[in-house]
Amino acid sequence: MKRQTALSCAAVLFAVTAVAHGAEEPTPAERAVGYRQSVFHVIAGNFGPMAGMVKGEIPFDAKAFALRAERVAFLSTLPLEGFIPDSRVGKTDAKAEIWENMDDFKAKMETFQTEAGKLAEAAKTASAIDALKPQFGKVGQACKDCHDKYKED
Amino acid sequence: MKRQTALSCAAVLFAVTAVAHGAEEPTPAERAVGYRQSVFHVIAGNFGPMAGMVKGEIPFDAKAFALRAERVAFLSTLPLEGFIPDSRVGKTDAKAEIWENMDDFKAKMETFQTEAGKLAEAAKTASAIDALKPQFGKVGQACKDCHDKYKED
Numbered sequence: 001m002k003r004q005t006a007l008s009c010a011a012v013l014f015a016v017t018a019v020a021h022g023a024e025e026p027t028p029a030e031r032a033v034g035y036r037q038s039v040f041h042v043i044a045g046n047f048g049p050m051a052g053m054v055k056g057e058i059p060f061d062a063k064a065f066a067l068r069a070e071r072v073a074f075l076s077t078l079p080l081e082g083f084i085p086d087s088r089v090g091k092t093d094a095k096a097e098i099w100e101n102m103d104d105f106k107a108k109m110e111t112f113q114t115e116a117g118k119l120a121e122a123a124k125t126a127s128a129i130d131a132l133k134p135q136f137g138k139v140g141q142a143c144k145d146c147h148d149k150y151k152e153d
Numbered sequence: 154m155k156r157q158t159a160l161s162c163a164a165v166l167f168a169v170t171a172v173a174h175g176a177e178e179p180t181p182a183e184r185a186v187g188y189r190q191s192v193f194h195v196i197a198g199n200f201g202p203m204a205g206m207v208k209g210e211i212p213f214d215a216k217a218f219a220l221r222a223e224r225v226a227f228l229s230t231l232p233l234e235g236f237i238p239d240s241r242v243g244k245t246d247a248k249a250e251i252w253e254n255m256d257d258f259k260a261k262m263e264t265f266q267t268e269a270g271k272l273a274e275a276a277k278t279a280s281a282i283d284a285l286k287p288q289f290g291k292v293g294q295a296c297k298d299c300h301d302k303y304k305e306d
Contacts, residue, residue, distance in 0.1 A: 031198075034194060035194065035195065035198045037191075038190075038191035038192075038194035038195045038198070039191075039195055041187060041188065041191035042188065042191045042192055042195060042231065045184075045188045045191070071231070074227055078195065078224070
């Protein structure tokens with residue numbers, strides 16, 4: 001429901017959004033690229049510390065993990081809005097296949113949302129990292145499945 | 154509580170976070186800059202359409218406004234983590250005064266969080282843009298108060 005609403009006004013978003021940097025006014029497509037890249041950047045910034053805990057590089061902190069997982073789940077609903085038509089412009093790793101297979105791309109994004117939501121839910125009560133590893137793996141796999149098909153290396 | 158947890162592991166975040174772009178490995182300070190700029194970018198991307206509705210440039214859509222407001226409220230808790238010590242590096246608009254007045258900076262960020270939270274709450278039930286204009290103005294003012302003091306023009 002929320003995603004539907006967001007998508008329906010995506011065109012509006014990139015038509016009016018003020019961007020803080022840059023002397024030249026970016027086009028709606030350039031704004032869409034900047035928006036989705038920023039969302040992915042923030043997702044990665046929160047995914048990373050969870051990965052560190054899963055790998056044992058960082059001591060497990062249940063509250064911190066739960067917070068990161070909640071953020072990734074929330075943020076997982078945002079990127080799709082940035083893939084407006086004809087927005088494969090400038091510096092982007094988005095493959096043309098995204099727009100040729102938008103239904104599949106959306107399905108993959110929804111899998112990411114579903115798995116990230118489950119991780120956030122599990123993290124609320126987990127007291128050990130081992131209990132979270134399987135679901136964390138599913139989130140990572142959802143990222144990878146989409147990247148393998150739709151993201152330039 | 155959540156913010157505390159997040160802050161306590163900010164150093165960890167930027168020590169381990171994998172960044173998708175760039176051949177050279179960024180420093181923790183560079184990562185922190187990229188993270189906070191991305192967060193602000195996504196905030197602006199959701200603030201913009203609300204501003205458009207407030208200005209009458211876009212027809213009021215209660216669901217869309219509520220969704221944007223919820224996102225801004227959620228995202229408002231994220232940027233502070235990116236202002237780690239000694240992270241005034243590279244392309245940044247962050248003034249040195251931030252780190253000289255961190256308590257004031259945090260207070261201003263908390264005002265932003267509070268006002269954004271109130272807007273999200275009000276937007277859940279508002280059926281006309283006029284009912285949201287005063288609180289939207291307070292959020293904008295919270296942005297401006299902090300930018301005026303701590304952000305390069």
